[in-house]
Amino acid sequence: MDLVKKKCAPCESGTSPLTRQEAQALMGQLTSWTLSGDARWLSKEFKCKDFAEAMVFANKVAALAEEEGHHPDLGVAWGRVTIELSTHAIGGLSENDFILAAKIDGIR
Secondary structure, three states: OOHHHOOOOOOOOOOOOOOHHHHHHHHOOOOOOEEOOOOOOEEEEEEOOOHHHHHHHHHHHHHHHHHHOOOOEEEEEOOEEEEEEOEOOOOEOOHHHHHHHHHHHHHO
16 A cells, blocks of 8 residues: 555554664655664655755654654755654654655655
8 A cells, every 4th residue: 555545543652663674665665765774764855945945845754753753863054954853662663753754755
C-alpha cells in the first residue's frame, strides 16, 4: 500500500525497529531522503526562498505531525528546513517514519 495513504499508528517500547534491509526497501517510496549509516533515522533538507518561507513550511510539517501523532526533529534556518525522523520509543525506524516522510514530501 502507498505510504501516503497510511496513517501513523502508536508504537510501544518493546517493538523492534526496522532492520536495514526493511528500511532500504521502504526508501524506494521516498524522494531524496537519506538513511543514516546505522539505519536508525531518516533526514532531508528542504530549500526555501527565505526565512519566512522556511517558517511557513515548518509550521505545515508541525500541523501534519500533530495529525499523525508522530513528531520529527525540525531545524529551521534562513532558506532551509532540516527534518530528521526516528521513532524514539523503539530507538530506531518504524513504518511511521516512512509514512510521515512521504506525507511531508506531499505538502512541499
